Amino acid sequence: MTTIKTPRARRARKTGRRHPLASIALIAIGLLFTGGAYAAFSTSTAVATTDASSQQTIAQGEKLFAANCATCHGLSAQGSSEGPSLIGVGAASVDFQVGTGRMPMQMQGPQAQKKPVQFTAEQTAALAAYVASLAPGPGIPAAALLDAAGDAATGAELFRINCAMCHNVAGAGGALTEGKFAPAIENVSAQHIYEAMITGPQNMPVFNDMNIAPEDKRDIITYLKYVEDNPSPGGLALGSLGPVAEGLFIWIFGLGALVALTVWITAKSN
Amino acid sequence: MTTITTREPAEDHAVGMKKSGGFTASAANYIDERTSISGAVKELGRKIFPDHWSFLLGEVALYSFVIILLSGSFLTFFFQASMAEVVYDGSYAPLKGIPMSAAMSSTMDISFDIRGGLLMRQVHHWAALLFVAAIGLHMLRIYFTGAFRKPRELNWVIGFILFILAMAEGFTGYSLPDDLLSGNGLRIIDGLIKGIPVLGTWVSFLLFGGEFPGNDIVGRLYSLHILLLPAIIVALIAMHLLFVVVHKHTQYPAAGHTNQNVVGYPVLPVYAAKAGGFFFIVFGVVMLIASLFTINPIWNYGPYDPSPVSAGTQPDWYIGFADGAMRLIPTGWEFVLLNHTYSLNILVVLTVVGLFIVTVMMYPFIEAWITGDKREHHVLDRPRNAPTRTAIGAAGVTFYASLWAAASSDIMATHFHLTMEGVIHTLQATTLLGPILAFFIAKRVCLALQKKDREIVLHGYESGRIVRLPGGEFVEVHQPVDEYERWKLVSYSDFKPLMLRPNAQGKIGPAEKVRAGLSRWFFEDRITPVAQSELNRAHGDHPAEITGK
Numbered sequence: 001m002t003t004i005k006t007p008r009a010r011r012a013r014k015t016g017r018r019h020p021l022a023s024i025a026l027i028a029i030g031l032l033f034t035g036g037a038y039a040a041f042s043t044s045t046a047v048a049t050t051d052a053s054s055q056q057t058i059a060q061g062e063k064l065f066a067a068n069c070a071t072c073h074g075l076s077a078q079g080s081s082e083g084p085s086l087i088g089v090g091a092a093s094v095d096f097q098v099g100t101g102r103m104p105m106q107m108q109g110p111q112a113q114k115k116p117v118q119f120t121a122e123q124t125a126a127l128a129a130y131v132a133s134l135a136p137g138p139g140i141p142a143a144a145l146l147d148a149a150g151d152a153a154t155g156a157e158l159f160r161i162n163c164a165m166c167h168n169v170a171g172a173g174g175a176l177t178e179g180k181f182a183p184a185i186e187n188v189s190a191q192h193i194y195e196a197m198i199t200g201p202q203n204m205p206v207f208n209d210m211n212i213a214p215e216d217k218r219d220i221i222t223y224l225k226y227v228e229d230n231p232s233p234g235g236l237a238l239g240s241l242g243p244v245a246e247g248l249f250i251w252i253f254g255l256g257a258l259v260a261l262t263v264w265i266t267a268k269s270n
Numbered sequence: 271m272t273t274i275t276t277r278e279p280a281e282d283h284a285v286g287m288k289k290s291g292g293f294t295a296s297a298a299n300y301i302d303e304r305t306s307i308s309g310a311v312k313e314l315g316r317k318i319f320p321d322h323w324s325f326l327l328g329e330v331a332l333y334s335f336v337i338i339l340l341s342g343s344f345l346t347f348f349f350q351a352s353m354a355e356v357v358y359d360g361s362y363a364p365l366k367g368i369p370m371s372a373a374m375s376s377t378m379d380i381s382f383d384i385r386g387g388l389l390m391r392q393v394h395h396w397a398a399l400l401f402v403a404a405i406g407l408h409m410l411r412i413y414f415t416g417a418f419r420k421p422r423e424l425n426w427v428i429g430f431i432l433f434i435l436a437m438a439e440g441f442t443g444y445s446l447p448d449d450l451l452s453g454n455g456l457r458i459i460d461g462l463i464k465g466i467p468v469l470g471t472w473v474s475f476l477l478f479g480g481e482f483p484g485n486d487i488v489g490r491l492y493s494l495h496i497l498l499l500p501a502i503i504v505a506l507i508a509m510h511l512l513f514v515v516v517h518k519h520t521q522y523p524a525a526g527h528t529n530q531n532v533v534g535y536p537v538l539p540v541y542a543a544k545a546g547g548f549f550f551i552v553f554g555v556v557m558l559i560a561s562l563f564t565i566n567p568i569w570n571y572g573p574y575d576p577s578p579v580s581a582g583t584q585p586d587w588y589i590g591f592a593d594g595a596m597r598l599i600p601t602g603w604e605f606v607l608l609n610h611t612y613s614l615n616i617l618v619v620l621t622v623v624g625l626f627i628v629t630v631m632m633y634p635f636i637e638a639w640i641t642g643d644k645r646e647h648h649v650l651d652r653p654r655n656a657p658t659r660t661a662i663g664a665a666g667v668t669f670y671a672s673l674w675a676a677a678s679s680d681i682m683a684t685h686f687h688l689t690m691e692g693v694i695h696t697l698q699a700t701t702l703l704g705p706i707l708a709f710f711i712a713k714r715v716c717l718a719l720q721k722k723d724r725e726i727v728l729h730g731y732e733s734g735r736i737v738r739l740p741g742g743e744f745v746e747v748h749q750p751v752d753e754y755e756r757w758k759l760v761s762y763s764d765f766k767p768l769m770l771r772p773n774a775q776g777k778i779g780p781a782e783k784v785r786a787g788l789s790r791w792f793f794e795d796r797i798t799p800v801a802q803s804e805l806n807r808a809h810g811d812h813p814a815e816i817t818g819k
Binding site: 110152153155156157160161164165166167168169170172173174175176177178179181182223226227232233234235236237238240241242243244245246247248249250251253254255257258259261262263265266 | 321322323324325326327330362363364365366367368381382388392396399400403404407450451544547548551552555556559561562563564565566567569570571572575577578579580581582583584585586587588590677678679680681683684687688689690691692
């Protein structure tokens with residue numbers, strides 16, 4: 001035992017270096033923890049069940065609203081110069097904006113950015129219940145519409161016609177005017193996608209049920225989940241950004257590698 | 271040679287099946303007697319090629335083209351260049367049951383249902399991007415080293431036409447699958463054509479066989495893509511290479527390199543082996559990229575439909591500069607005259623891009639006219655030794671790069687959290703001011719480097735060793751530059767601005783005045799190479815000889 005231990009210790013002392021794979025291992029451990037925490041977090045979101053109609057929930061939501069939202073949206077959600085009125089935006093809107101971390105807003109800007117979620121699922125539900133109690137508006141969608149088990153082909157076609165001009169055909173996102181943008185839709189929950197369509201957050205138009213029927217919205221979600229769950233058949237997708245990413249790749253890595261090889265071929269032997 | 275080869279078999283018969291050289295010799299002899307190929311092998315095999323990595327960039331382009339031909343032939347076995355409507359029934363679920371053209375459907379089948387099809391498609395497309403990129407880098411090398419000078423001006427033009435044809439090949443190929451991206455690209459071309467006054471609409475209807483998109487365009491582009499354009503490209507490549515053999519290869523300035531010789535390795539055996547091996551390296555790199563990275567995922571784009579346009583719709587990189595030029599035009603550049611709209615936003619782009627292309631193609635003749643240099647040049651210029659040319663090149667690269675970057679304005683805006691307008695305005699500024707700035711910076715850098723070279727030749731390198739002389743003075747010992755290095759530093763041609771002289775009639779024409787003015791602009795700032803007399807003076811009692819002059 002000692003005979004094995006001593007040379008190893010001596011070697012470590014001699015070089016004074018970490019193992020070359022140490023940093024990779026550290027990153028892997030870090031990623032594992034972050035991923036684990038994230039997974040735990042997402043499951044806790046899914047588990048939340050709150051009775052939206054109970055007066056107690058609404059009262060809790062009102063308190064949270066007064067403490068966190070009223071500065072901009074007004075004490076009775078009537079709106080102010082800093083934020084729009086929330087009367088009639090419905091539970092779906094609150095669930096989307098608060099559930100994706102966009103609200104409370106971090107700073108005024110071209111549009112509210114996605115950021116780590118600030119409220120628990122119960123708190124979000126309470127806020128939604130409070131706002132929904134003010135006036136009727138789009139509610140949180142039924143689970144049957146979110147199962148991603150519709151027709152992906154119809155969904156893909158609808159997505160190309162209605163959504164791709166801003167979000168890109170593969171949902172990779174795109175630019176709008178004046179610093180606004182359509183975010184990427186990868187790893188967005190089905191519920192949030194559905195809510196975005198019915199409430200039109202930030203600069204997005206509203207796609208109401210007359211426009212795109214609930215079943216068609218289910219098909220769109222089906223397509224997006226198909227793209228998310230099935231890796232690109234051609235290999236790494238380079239961000240699904242299209243020819244710009246491909247051109248940069250061939251210049252930097254393709255031609256770069258070949259220039260390095262030409263240098264190698266013509267190098268004088270020692 | 272022929273006398274020997276004809277005598278040998280006769281002797282063999284006389285002696286009776288005596289073996290001399292075995293199978294290889296007799297096979298070679300058999301072929302030579304019937305083709306007289308030994309002359310060509312002798313000539314080509316002894317051809318000398320100088321060894322430098324930048325001389326292999328053209329080879330990268332050539333090999334990519336071979337890869338394109340091979341993978342493209344595979345694709346033609348399965349592709350149907352038809353716009354007849356079919357209902358897709360292949361393996362990719364999100365397109366099942368969607369009506370599309372036979373072209374799109376067969377490309378989907380190549381991608382999902384034909385063994386090796388997707389790999390070949392990706393090899394073809396990646397190799398096409400690499401082909402044009404390698405041509406671009408090769409052209410930059412030729413330009414900045416002055417390899418286009420006499421006698422190689424025509425080969426520059428041939429090479430440039432190849433570059434244009436490569437872009438045309440790329441664009442026709444990009445349009446064939448009839449997916450959303452390619453249809454959007456064609457729609458832009460259609461718009462460009464229709465923007466030309468009087469002719470536009472007629473040309474567009476002629477090209478598309480009626481109103482866009484029609485049912486003909488894929489078939490027509492296919493004929494161009496696999497027949498006409500490749501045939502012209504192959505012919506021009508043959509001419510391009512023939513000229514390289516006729517002119518002999520250029521070489522960088524170095525000890526012993528003159529305009530009368532070529533220093534390097536003979537083609538056979540080492541160079542041929544290296545070049546042949548390099549083909550497989552290029553093929554390997556393309557294969558590796560194609561097997562690991564998706565290119566043009568038509569399954570995401572879906573079939574062409576005139577209504578949707580995806581965010582991030584761009585042409586392949588080599589058309590990007592033209593797309594970017596259109597994005598840079600400010601809004602509202604059009605006017606109505608006699609009930610017709612004149613689209614300056616398109617006409618300005620066509621004119622500017624067209625002028626840029628023609629100028630680059632004609633550059634060797636323009637420079638030769640300005641400098642009045644009629645000598646043959648086989649030794650390349652180091653870019654610093656032609657400051658004005660290098661500066662013009664830097665300006666051209668900046669201009670092209672600004673247009674090119676503008677094609678990805680939306681991607682830059684989202685990925686660097688900028689506003690689209692900010693990106694466009696910045697690039698508008700760099701398109702107009704960047705070239706001027708680049709010109710002055712590049713020229714000054716070149717002159718500074720030339721000054722540094724002079725200093726090194728005259729006084730050697732700083733050694734960092736400080737010596738105190740008997741008189742108390744401190745001096746730094748300079749290490750003299752060695753003879754080989756000095757050759758490189760002093761052997762470049764020195765130009766002076768042209769003298770304005772009257773012609774036979776005793777007159778000075780306006781063309782001559784322009785030429786003299788341009789010549790002054792070209793050469794008025796210059797650093798003359800170190801002369802022998804200067805060197806003698808600098809070295810005092812231990813003169814060094816200049817061998818490069």
